[in-house]
Amino acid sequence: MADQVGAAPPSGAAQTAQTATARYKWPEKPTLLGTAVKRLDGPDKVTGRARYSYDINRPGMLYGRIVRSPHPHARVVSVDTSAAEKAPGVRAVLAWKEPGTQVMYQGDPVAAVAADTEERANDAARLVRVRYEQLPHLNSVEQAMAADAPAIFPGGNVRDGAKDETGALDDGFAKAAHVVEATYSTHVITHVCLETHGCVCEWDGDKLTAWISTQAVIQSAQQFAQGLKIPQANVHCITQYMGGGFGSKFGPDSQGLICAKLAQQAKAPVKLMLDRKEEHLDTGNRPSATAHIRAGVTSDGMLSAFDAQSWGTGGAGAPSGFPLPYIYNFPNRKRTHKDVFINAGQQRAMRAPGHPQGCFLTEILMDELADRVKMDPVEFRVKNLPPRAPNAMWADYFTMGAKRFGWDKRHPTGDQTVGPIKTGMGVSAHRWGGAGRGSQSHIDIMSDGSVVVKCGTQDIGTGTRTIVAIVAAETLGLPVGAVKVEIGDSVLPFSGGSGGSTTAASVTPAIRSTSVDALDALFAKVAPTLGAKPEDLVAAGGRIHVKGNTSKGVAWKDACKLIGTEPISVDGKWVEGLSGSGTSGVQFAEATVDVETGVVKVTRILAIQDCGLVVDKLTAEHQALGGVIAAVNFALFEDRLLDRVTGQMVNPNMEWYLLAGMSDVPKIDIVLNNMPERGVIGIGEPPTVSTASAIANAVRNATGATIRSLPLHPHKVLAAIEQEKAGGTL
Amino acid sequence: MSSKDDQGFSRRNFLKTAGLSGLAGAVTAAGVADADAQTGPRVLGPGDVPITLMVNGKRLDLKIEPRVTLLDAIRNRVDLTGNKRVCDRGACGACTMIVDGRTVYSCSTLAIEVQGKQIRTVDGLANGATLHPVQQAFCDVDALMCGFCTPGFVVATVALLEKHPNATPEQMRKGLDGNICRCGTFVRIMEAAVKAKGVLRG
Numbered sequence: 035m036a037d038q039v040g041a042a043p044p045s046g047a048a049q050t051a052q053t054a055t056a057r058y059k060w061p062e063k064p065t066l067l068g069t070a071v072k073r074l075d076g077p078d079k080v081t082g083r084a085r086y087s088y089d090i091n092r093p094g095m096l097y098g099r100i101v102r103s104p105h106p107h108a109r110v111v112s113v114d115t116s117a118a119e120k121a122p123g124v125r126a127v128l129a130w131k132e133p134g135t136q137v138m139y140q141g142d143p144v145a146a147v148a149a150d151t152e153e154r155a156n157d158a159a160r161l162v163r164v165r166y167e168q169l170p171h172l173n174s175v176e177q178a179m180a181a182d183a184p185a186i187f188p189g190g191n192v193r194d195g196a197k198d199e200t201g202a203l204d205d206g207f208a209k210a211a212h213v214v215e216a217t218y219s220t221h222v223i224t225h226v227c228l229e230t231h232g233c234v235c236e237w238d239g240d241k242l243t244a245w246i247s248t249q250a251v252i253q254s255a256q257q258f259a260q261g262l263k264i265p266q267a268n269v270h271c272i273t274q275y276m277g278g279g280f281g282s283k284f285g286p287d288s289q290g291l292i293c294a295k296l297a298q299q300a301k302a303p304v305k306l307m308l309d310r311k312e313e314h315l316d317t318g319n320r321p322s323a324t325a326h327i328r329a330g331v332t333s334d335g336m337l338s339a340f341d342a343q344s345w346g347t348g349g350a351g352a353p354s355g356f357p358l359p360y361i362y363n364f365p366n367r368k369r370t371h372k373d374v375f376i377n378a379g380q381q382r383a384m385r386a387p388g389h390p391q392g393c394f395l396t397e398i399l400m401d402e403l404a405d406r407v408k409m410d411p412v413e414f415r416v417k418n419l420p421p422r423a424p425n426a427m428w429a430d431y432f433t434m435g436a437k438r439f440g441w442d443k444r445h446p447t448g449d450q451t452v453g454p455i456k457t458g459m460g461v462s463a464h465r466w467g468g469a470g471r472g473s474q475s476h477i478d479i480m481s482d483g484s485v486v487v488k489c490g491t492q493d494i495g496t497g498t499r500t501i502v503a504i505v506a507a508e509t510l511g512l513p514v515g516a517v518k519v520e521i522g523d524s525v526l527p528f529s530g531g532s533g534g535s536t537t538a539a540s541v542t543p544a545i546r547s548t549s550v551d552a553l554d555a556l557f558a559k560v561a562p563t564l565g566a567k568p569e570d571l572v573a574a575g576g577r578i579h580v581k582g583n584t585s586k587g588v589a590w591k592d593a594c595k596l597i598g599t600e601p602i603s604v605d606g607k608w609v610e611g612l613s614g615s616g617t618s619g620v621q622f623a624e625a626t627v628d629v630e631t632g633v634v635k636v637t638r639i640l641a642i643q644d645c646g647l648v649v650d651k652l653t654a655e656h657q658a659l660g661g662v663i664a665a666v667n668f669a670l671f672e673d674r675l676l677d678r679v680t681g682q683m684v685n686p687n688m689e690w691y692l693l694a695g696m697s698d699v700p701k702i703d704i705v706l707n708n709m710p711e712r713g714v715i716g717i718g719e720p721p722t723v724s725t726a727s728a729i730a731n732a733v734r735n736a737t738g739a740t741i742r743s744l745p746l747h748p749h750k751v752l753a754a755i756e757q758e759k760a761g762g763t764l
Numbered sequence: 765m766s767s768k769d770d771q772g773f774s775r776r777n778f779l780k781t782a783g784l785s786g787l788a789g790a791v792t793a794a795g796v797a798d799a800d801a802q803t804g805p806r807v808l809g810p811g812d813v814p815i816t817l818m819v820n821g822k823r824l825d826l827k828i829e830p831r832v833t834l835l836d837a838i839r840n841r842v843d844l845t846g847n848k849r850v851c852d853r854g855a856c857g858a859c860t861m862i863v864d865g866r867t868v869y870s871c872s873t874l875a876i877e878v879q880g881k882q883i884r885t886v887d888g889l890a891n892g893a894t895l896h897p898v899q900q901a902f903c904d905v906d907a908l909m910c911g912f913c914t915p916g917f918v919v920a921t922v923a924l925l926e927k928h929p930n931a932t933p934e935q936m937r938k939g940l941d942g943n944i945c946r947c948g949t950f951v952r953i954m955e956a957a958v959k960a961k962g963v964l965r966g
Binding site for chain 2: 075083084091229230277280652660661664688694702
């Protein structure tokens with residue numbers, strides 16, 4: 035992926051909120067921004083009233099089901115749908131893959147049916163007879179890279195990726211007093227969105243309405259139009275509530291287009307939500323990452339050289355890039371990367387794409403290097419950081435965190451306590467971008483005092499609906515509940531997809547500028563009645579009054595009576611200077627390891643994170659909590675397992691694809707560093723980057739054994755401990 | 765069907781066993797019926813059969829195939845969509861309902877099995893506009909993000925606190941171990957459960 039490889043922090047440009055015109059700049063003494071505001075849609079979600087795409091039931095609605103390839107690689111010889119067509123309740127059948135074409139992974143869609151009940155749709159799908167000619171397949175990176183591997187992908191199974199070289203590698207190694215050489219790796223995980231991908235499609239003549247589970251409601255309309263070859267003007271997408279995406283839901287995909295075609299054929303609305311197995315197989319994953327690294331450190335603990343060959347798989351024809359080395363300043367470095375293709379579902383962006391991998395590969399190495407020079411891991415890291423900057427605050431966080439976490443109680447590598455339960459501490463650092471871009475919005479203020487804010491963004495669980503209301507309410511001097519928010523609909527003013535932690539930084543400046551303009555329009559109407567100039571008015575506490583004279587004012591409702599029948603109706607858009615880019619964070623982990631069973635338990639996490647101006651303390655902190663828990667899963671539990679013979683996924687479910695439950699969740703301490711001067715920056719992704727590395731380093735500190743690959747499953751922990759006893763894991 | 769149990773069973777483990785034996789039972793019953801319809805158990809299906817469910821205090825008369833689960837009957841036939849289908853095999857708890865006071869995974873419970881029993885779903889917990897104290901606590905401490913696991917967690921918490929009004933944190937964790945959240949709301953859910961316990965005890 036196109037990420038800066040190396041130690042440089044994200045670009046220093048647009049770091050601060052300098053350029054916002056004075057009238058739009060964030061208030062210096064906010065009443066709502068940065069406070070704990072409860073989620074507006076909480077009551078709808080806790081009562082079950084919130085209707086997700088999965089919950090849309092339309093009159094006369096049918097259920098769609100997709101027939102998928104059970105083989106990782108095969109040629110479709112024939113697709114016989116005759117029996118399915120005659121099955122009870124079936125109203126539409128379509129072949130998606132033509133005979134002669136190839137399926138490239140288990141779960142590749144081949145055909146589809148729609149029937150009047152879900153059970154009958156499942157029955158009919160089973161009656162579709164597909165004949166396959168099985169072809170050689172690649173189940174693993176090792177198979178794909180083998181010299182005698184069958185050539186399966188056009189242009190080769192292995193493709194050269196990013197190359198990077200800085201400084202003089204030989205000089206770097208010449209200066210090194212110690213060199214560590216080892217191979218590090220992370221595994222493939224899937225997104226496991228609780229609401230599976232899918233939609234309900236309904237045609238009215240040549241117009242399509244799709245209630246779709248997506249992170250990009252407007253882009254989904256665009257992709258439906260492209261995929262179905264109809265005007266975008268004829269597509270209406272709705273996403274009021276969305277049950278998790280994590281980077282995997284940016285359009286209709288095959289299931290959306292299939293659903294629309296089934297609905298067209300059946301002349302009835304069709305609901306097509308994937309089942310859990312399909313969700314694992316065909317809706318993306320986090321690619322694997324492996325690097326063979328040779329790294330040198332000088333006798334006084336300065337990193338001097340880094341030489342890495344890396345590779346990874348993003349499945350059938352998709353890339354697997356990640357930043358390497360991560361964060362730390364290796365002045366002399368070289369890295370080459372290869373994308374390896376296997377016959378498995380394609381990767382998609384997954385919460386901080388690339389960063390958890392690059393972070394793990396680097397941070398384990400960092401602890402090994404620190405041990406070589408007999409330095410404390412925190413001290414060693416601080417010594418090798420890029421210069422401190424608003425988007426590079428690691429040194430502060432390491433120091434602050436060490437104190438808060440009780441790092442001084444950390445023992446050297448290998449817990450010498452008697453008994454099978456060993457305890458250790460680890461640490462890790464990360465960064466992310468989170469910049470904003472051009473969102474648009476619209477605000478109506480009505481004569482009865484109602485305020486409606488419209489923006490074509492979507493709330494994917496991050497609290498976007500709530501922060502839109504907070505910004506408008508803050509600007510208009512109203513309580514949050516007085517603002518009606520309309521989002522999640524493709525007919526609304528343009529906003530981008532919710533990915534890359536960009537939503538807060540994109541949407542809030544648009545809402546701010548539009549609200550300020552709308553308020554100015556209202557001031558113009560109110561000023562004459564107060565005998566004041568519009569620029570001397572302020573809106574606060576549900577009133578409009580003269581600056582510095584609260585008694586010379588009028589209640590919001592009375593002010594709005596002056597509007598008349600034509601509402602104040604203002605369009606606005608994202609303006610520069612209200613948002614920033616570049617965040618930094620540091621995390622500490624404490625874990626226990628049962629050296630007899632290999633079971634790792636995470637006991638404590640401290641996450642220190644900045645995200646510029648905090649909009650809603652409650653939801654911002656929750657993003658950090660959620661990111662940490664997601665990474666506990668990455669470190670300890672989840673793992674996409676492919677059968678090494680058949681290439682089929684062994685655990686496409688939720689009982690063998692393991693995820694943390696309540697008892698697996700550690701104590702988590704979140705410290706948000708509020709930096710209002712930097713403007714709004716996204717926080718959805720960064721907190722999930724460091725956790726797994728910090729945990730792995732804690733396990734290393736506990737056991738004295740270095741485990742260089744995730745997940746930290748018991749068998750791997752035990753193997754590493756045995757290897758350590760037998761002569762060392764180096 | 766299965767209940768939470770605080771004596772060493774996790775609900776998830778217990779359910780797996782119970783669910784499997786339940787399925788086996790159903791298959792056997794159908795086989796026996798085909799072989800000897802006169803003396804075997806009453807044949808139901810394969811077509812639609814009339815069934816009656818008591819959901820949130822209301823009687824619902826439905827015609828469904830015997831294979832339809834409680835979750836699908838309620839979501840697809842009655843349009844009560846509060847409880848969610850996520851894993852569809854009793855692993856994640858999003859479909860958790862309370863049947864005669866015990867939590868069940870409604871995705872792994874046949875609708876015909878629970879006729880004559882009192883079924884409570886997330887849709888029926890609030891009293892008009894007034895939220896159940898558990899629901900209120902979830903909103904107050906932000907114990908939700910995308911909200912898709914939330915109905916299951918809310919129902920599980922209600923059932924837990926009804927059974928154990930003085931639940932210890934350990935009992936709470938065990939009681940909620942049968943539910944999975946992907947956004948990572950666990951910490952706040954524990955806070956909500958503790959807060960709701962306080963409110964419910966007065």
